[in-house]
Amino acid sequence: MEKWVVSAKKADFNQIGQQFHIDPVIARLIRNRDVVGEEKIREYLLGTVEEIPSPWLMKDMEKAVDILERKIQQQAKIRIIGDYDIDGVTSTYILLKGLTRIGANVDTYIPDRVADGYGIHEHLIDRAGEDGIDTIVTCDNGIAAAAEIQMAKDKGMTVIVTDHHEIPYREENGERQVILPPADAILNPKQYDCPYPNKNLCGAVVAFKYITALYERFGVPEKELEDYYELAAIATVGDVMDLQGENRILVKEGLRRLKETKNPGLQELIRANALEDAKITAYHIGFVLGPCINASGRLDTATRSLQLLNAQTIEEAAKLAGDLTALNQSRKALTEKGKEEAIRLIETTDLKNDRVLVVYLPDCHESLAGIIAGRLREKYHKPAFVLTRGETSAKGSGRSIESYSMYEELVKCADLMVQFGGHPMAAGLSIKEENIEAFRRQLNENCTLTEEDLRPKIVIDVPMPVSYITKELVEQISLLEPFGKGNTKPVFAQKGLRVRDSSILGKNKNVVKVKLLDPQGVPMEGIYFGEAEEFAGFLKEHDTIAVTYYPEINRFRGRESLQIIIQNYC
Numbered sequence: 001m002e003k004w005v006v007s008a009k010k011a012d013f014n015q016i017g018q019q020f021h022i023d024p025v026i027a028r029l030i031r032n033r034d035v036v037g038e039e040k041i042r043e044y045l046l047g048t049v050e051e052i053p054s055p056w057l058m059k060d061m062e063k064a065v066d067i068l069e070r071k072i073q074q075q076a077k078i079r080i081i082g083d084y085d086i087d088g089v090t091s092t093y094i095l096l097k098g099l100t101r102i103g104a105n106v107d108t109y110i111p112d113r114v115a116d117g118y119g120i121h122e123h124l125i126d127r128a129g130e131d132g133i134d135t136i137v138t139c140d141n142g143i144a145a146a147a148e149i150q151m152a153k154d155k156g157m158t159v160i161v162t163d164h165h166e167i168p169y170r171e172e173n174g175e176r177q178v179i180l181p182p183a184d185a186i187l188n189p190k191q192y193d194c195p196y197p198n199k200n201l202c203g204a205v206v207a208f209k210y211i212t213a214l215y216e217r218f219g220v221p222e223k224e225l226e227d228y229y230e231l232a233a234i235a236t237v238g239d240v241m242d243l244q245g246e247n248r249i250l251v252k253e254g255l256r257r258l259k260e261t262k263n264p265g266l267q268e269l270i271r272a273n274a275l276e277d278a279k280i281t282a283y284h285i286g287f288v289l290g291p292c293i294n295a296s297g298r299l300d301t302a303t304r305s306l307q308l309l310n311a312q313t314i315e316e317a318a319k320l321a322g323d324l325t326a327l328n329q330s331r332k333a334l335t336e337k338g339k340e341e342a343i344r345l346i347e348t349t350d351l352k353n354d355r356v357l358v359v360y361l362p363d364c365h366e367s368l369a370g371i372i373a374g375r376l377r378e379k380y381h382k383p384a385f386v387l388t389r390g391e392t393s394a395k396g397s398g399r400s401i402e403s404y405s406m407y408e409e410l411v412k413c414a415d416l417m418v419q420f421g422g423h424p425m426a427a428g429l430s431i432k433e434e435n436i437e438a439f440r441r442q443l444n445e446n447c448t449l450t451e452e453d454l455r456p457k458i459v460i461d462v463p464m465p466v467s468y469i470t471k472e473l474v475e476q477i478s479l480l481e482p483f484g485k486g487n488t489k490p491v492f493a494q495k496g497l498r499v500r501d502s503s504i505l506g507k508n509k510n511v512v513k514v515k516l517l518d519p520q521g522v523p524m525e526g527i528y529f530g531e532a533e534e535f536a537g538f539l540k541e542h543d544t545i546a547v548t549y550y551p552e553i554n555r556f557r558g559r560e561s562l563q564i565i566i567q568n569y570c
Contacts, residue, residue: 002568004493004548006460007032020045025462026476029490032461033244033480045479047249049229055209059194064160064185065213067135068104071158076134078106081120083140083203084113084297086238086290086305090204090231091139091162093309097227098211099137102218110302113367114391118421118428120148129155137162140203142181143188144168144421149181159183162210164203165421166190166407170414198246204235205250229254230261231309237282238290240425242486251482255280265308268321269293282482292321295328298367331368338364338372342386343379355447355454356404357382358440362389370397370426377401381456383409385429385443387436393418394436398427403453413442458548458568460493467522469551469562477551491567494518495546502539504532512536514566525554528566538569546570 009031016027020041035044043051055061071078078099082092092108099106109124111117116124119141125148128136135158142149142161146168149159161183167190168179180186187206189196201209208228215225233254236247243251258280261267266289270276273288280289296304304320311317342359346352351359357376364372369386376384377399383406387396400406405424414420416439420429431439483489500515500523512528512535526549528535539545549564 002456002458002570004458004460004568004570006463006493009034011036016041022479023473023476025464025468025473026479029461029477029480033487043245044248047245047252049249049253052246052249053197055213058187058189058196058206058209059191060185060187061209061213064162064187064210065217067158067160067184068099068137068214069217071135072099072102072104074134075105077132078104078135078137079128079131079133080106080108080137080139081124081141082108082110082138082302083118084110084302085140086293087203087235088140089293089297089302089305089309090235090238091207092306094204094207094211094228094231095137095139095162096306096310098207098214101220101224102214108306110297110306112301113297117395117419117430120145120152122148122151124148125152125155125157128152128157134158135160139207140164142183143186143190144181146179146181149183153182160185160187162187162203162206164188164190164201164206166423167192168421169411171411200242200244200247202232202235202239202241202247204239205232205247208232226257227262230258230263230266233258234285234290234293237285237482237484238293240286240485243282243482243484244486248482248487251282251484255282255285255482263309264314264317265311265320268311268314268317269308269324271318272321272325282484286484291331292324292328295331296324299327299331299334299365334365335368335371335375338368338386339375342372342376346376346380354440354444355382355449356409356440356443357384358387358436358443359385360387360394360436362394364388366390366395369395370399370428373397373399381454383449387431389433390430393430394433395430396428398422398429400425400427401453404447404449409443409446412446413439416442459491460548461490462492463494464492465494465520465522466497466516466518466524466549466551466564467520469524469564471553471560471562474551474553474562489550491548492550492564493546493548496544497524497547498544499539499542502536504536506532509533512539514539525561525563526566527563528569535569 011031013024013027017024035041080092080095082088096108137160139162143163143165152159169176189199189201233251236251241247269289293305296302308320345359366388369388373384373386383400383404385396385398387394398406406427407422410420410427416435418430422428496519498517502514505511505513510532512532514526516524516526547566548568549566551564554561554563
């Protein structure tokens with residue numbers, strides 16, 4: 001059963017409204033996102049890329065720039081080793097484009113998810129040695145590869161790590177001992193002694209910072225950095241970073257530019273998904289464009305997504321965009337099949353009693369594990385791991401809830417796994433098949449989640465009568481965009497709404513249109529997407545309902561009307 005709670009953060013909403021010429025409701029929404037103080041509110045509403053912190057603040061930035069300046073002058077062979085997800089592909093592209101621009105002798109390698117696994121492995125170091133590589137630059141990986149980087153150093157290579165993942169550590173006598181790789185320079189804002197103010201950058205933005213500093217050193221016009229904003233936006237949203245401060249500014253700027261992108265690959269990907277005439281939002285990156293970029297790394301090779309971004313002609317780009325879009329459709333079907341099998345296993349076994357779900361789907365494609373884990377987390381509101389059969393061991397991904405730090409809990413089970421890494425909200429691992437049951441048991445024995453932690457919580461921003469909704473208010477709400485992690489879409493609520501009429505619509509019969517009256521008799525139309533028959537049945541059994549909702553302007557055949565999108569009901 002959901003728990004509805006009202007966010008009760010205090011501020012002088014009328015004063016803020018007057019100062020920034022916004023409705024007090026908008027002021028309250030901003031406060032609920034922990035944006036406090038005149039300067040922070042101004043940045044939130046009006047911040048520009050000129051206010052983004054200097055890349056030179058990042059620990060080792062000067063060292064990393066000095067190294068590549070020297071290597072480029074020497075024409076030393078440089079190899080970028082990336083990752084196969086959206087953040088890894090965009091990071092690789094940013095570094096490749098940027099280093100090529102300043103005259104580097106550079107190539108790339110994106111590991112194959114199945115054949116290579118995540119990040120740098122010994123065979124990739126051996127291959128680099130055979131190819132005469134002088135310098136390796138990692139992106140979106142490397143911080144946890146101490147042994148592999150030592151191997152590269154032993155072979156006489158220079159290594160620069162650009163990454164954003166958690167810094168590895170081990171517990172000794174109740175204290176954390178940080179484990180850093182022996183790289184020549186490490187760019188990762190999560191280093192404890194890194195003064196860069198934003199600790200929540202994605203890998204692509206760390207790469208972008210590096211290129212920004214290199215462009216400055218090499219005298220490249222600042223205007224050329226503009227081409228990277230859309231990539232930074234795609235990676236930030238796609239890798240589910242908090243849309244706050246710098247990240248929010250970058251995504252706003254990137255979305256603005258994405259519509260008019262000069263990149264043929266992105267142009268054709270937008271066209272292949274019929275978004276040419278749409279206002280492209282963070283939603284479209286997270287659920288339409290981003291999954292297409294990710295699909296190649298999941299079911300084929302991420303090199304195809306890199307080829308898309310590198311495409312020089314519309315013809316080449318159109319072919320690749322069509323292939324990736326079709327691949328994503330196939331991914332969706334396989335995901336649905338895997339999700340249904342996982343739910344069947346949970347519901348028919350003791351798994352349903354676990355507070356941390358560990359589901360083994362041996363025949364599922366390993367690339368889908370994280371998506372299915374996310375679907376299980378949504379359905380059961382529990383941390384969920386999905387494991388699949390790999391070539392040498394089982395592999396898997398986990399997705400968590402706010403009250404459970406997945407990475408920290410994995411550290412406690414380190415002796416059971418071959419390899420692991422990640423964040424508080426998501427993690428990846430490989431594990432011997434015979435250790436899966438022990439892994440499941442230990443996670444649950446260590447788990448301190450309470451029943452209250454596992455109860456889905458709906459946080460209401462503003463209990464607001466539907467009669468307060470105006471076109472002007474809806475337009476002001478758009479000032480809060482882009483929405484996503486750390487800057488969620490506002491949630492409004494009202495109780496005591498009378499149901500006048502309802503009907504089920506849509507090709508799949510998954511939409512309910514309902515006519516409502518508030519307690520003062522003000523009419524409002526509502527739309528509900530989801531289990532339509534269940535909702536319609538609820539309406540028939542109740543004279544009045546309480547709903548959480550989001551207001552919008554419905555534009556149809558040149559006419560405008562106000563309506564609410566119903567999200568939850570009781």
